[in-house]
Amino acid sequence: MSGFEIIQKGKENGDGVILRYRTRKGTDIYCLGVPLNYSSGEDWDLGASWSYLIDGNRLTLVDTGQFNKYDVFHSMLIKAGFDVANIARVIVTHGHEDHDGNLPEIGEASGAELWAHFAYPSMIAYYPDIDDGARRPGFPGSCRCCMMPDSFNRNCTGYQLKRSRIKITNPVSGDTTPPDSDFRFILTPGHSPDSLCTVFQNEVVFSGDTLLATITPHPSLMLEYLVNRRILPGSYGTDNSAYGLLAYLTSLHKLMKQCAKTSTLLPGHRLFEKGAINRLKPAARAEEIIRFHEERCENILRIMGNTQMGLKEISVELFPLRLRQGMGKFMSQREVMSHLELMNVLGDVAWEDGKNFISRATGTDNYRAFFVKMLEMPPVSDMAQRPGNK
Numbered sequence: 001m002s003g004f005e006i007i008q009k010g011k012e013n014g015d016g017v018i019l020r021y022r023t024r025k026g027t028d029i030y031c032l033g034v035p036l037n038y039s040s041g042e043d044w045d046l047g048a049s050w051s052y053l054i055d056g057n058r059l060t061l062v063d064t065g066q067f068n069k070y071d072v073f074h075s076m077l078i079k080a081g082f083d084v085a086n087i088a089r090v091i092v093t094h095g096h097e098d099h100d101g102n103l104p105e106i107g108e109a110s111g112a113e114l115w116a117h118f119a120y121p122s123m124i125a126y127y128p129d130i131d132d133g134a135r136r137p138g139f140p141g142s143c144r145c146c147m148m149p150d151s152f153n154r155n156c157t158g159y160q161l162k163r164s165r166i167k168i169t170n171p172v173s174g175d176t177t178p179p180d181s182d183f184r185f186i187l188t189p190g191h192s193p194d195s196l197c198t199v200f201q202n203e204v205v206f207s208g209d210t211l212l213a214t215i216t217p218h219p220s221l222m223l224e225y226l227v228n229r230r231i232l233p234g235s236y237g238t239d240n241s242a243y244g245l246l247a248y249l250t251s252l253h254k255l256m257k258q259c260a261k262t263s264t265l266l267p268g269h270r271l272f273e274k275g276a277i278n279r280l281k282p283a284a285r286a287e288e289i290i291r292f293h294e295e296r297c298e299n300i301l302r303i304m305g306n307t308q309m310g311l312k313e314i315s316v317e318l319f320p321l322r323l324r325q326g327m328g329k330f331m332s333q334r335e336v337m338s339h340l341e342l343m344n345v346l347g348d349v350a351w352e353d354g355k356n357f358i359s360r361a362t363g364t365d366n367y368r369a370f371f372v373k374m375l376e377m378p379p380v381s382d383m384a385q386r387p388g389n390k
């Protein structure tokens with residue numbers, strides 16, 4: 001029978017949980033809830049980082065868990081009935097430490113092909129000779145704008161160095177031929193410039209952090225493009241379609257259209273939560289997140305009224321105190337910033353003092369028409385092929 005089955009019980013938040021998902025064609029996908037090194041507290045808890053093992057023609061792994069978790073990952077793999085040497089292909093959803101963490105070890109032990117977004121090699125490399133005002137010029141591309149404190153960053157250094165030596169055998173560009181006919185790739189920049197979604201058997205979508213269950217992923221900032229444009233490959237380096245909320249929403253729109261016929265979302269976090277599986281449809285989840293950001297734009301404009309305001313003042317009105325403490329302080333202000341950047345492009349917000357991020361509303365609501373476009377349904381021909389539509 002197709003669908004989910006619990007193979008190993010673990011914690012309520014998914015840590016240590018192993019699920020098996022059987023597709024309609026009968027392929028088994030093992031879902032491994034690899035625990036994170038840190039717990040970010042109840043409100044920001046991401047739960048486990050999910051790795052997926054597709055037992056198809058060639059054993060394929062999507063994402064490799066957080067760094068320094070190789071032993072846990074390996075024992076879960078054994079529990080599911082496999083060993084690292086069996087892995088023929090690894091697909092990386094994006095270059096963040098909680099998703100490509102054990103890639104150097106797994107790559108070495110398996111000799112597997114490595115598939116990743118064409119911008120991924122630029123994200124794992126170092127740029128000691130580029131002096132462009134990056135907050136962390138000594139870090140690799142993925143982390144040059146990192147806002148985490150030094151105490152956190154020190155832990156990543158060894159992993160980043162090892163990661164920089166990885167060779168991506170199969171960089172995925174818009175027209176890359178997928179591994180075999182069961183796979184399809186969709187480039188979805190926005191959460192990070194190198195975000196990649198993988199569709200399997202037109203049924204399952206592996207979304208990394210582009211679509212998450214029950215939480216909205218953090219968009220990157222257009223500001224980061226200004227810092228990183230010199231290191232980005234191809235068209236990403238000449239025109240910003242990789243960073244910020246606009247890029248992210250454009251990717252969600254793409255998913256809505258291209259995943260209309262898929263039924264199962266296998267996300268990077270929160271597949272399993274509060275002791276239960278989150279069963280979500282990819283296109284519907286993409287639509288929900290687009291609507292969420294529309295409402296957030298509306299709320300921010302309402303808060304701003306016709307006075308000029310800073311990031312902190314807006315975030316104080318937008319988020320309750322518990323979401324603005326510790327890490328939440330940066331996260332909440334970044335969230336406001338990403339919406340101000342979008343509305344600035346649309347003409348609804350103007351910078352009064354760009355250096356200090358003080359802005360005011362212009363009185364227009366162009367964002368409404370923008371979101372109507374983002375929520376447009378797939379073309380009729382596509383809809384007609386959906387099961388149940390005659």
Ligand SMILES: [Zn+2]
Pocket residue numbers: 096098099209268269
């Ligand atoms: Zn993540």
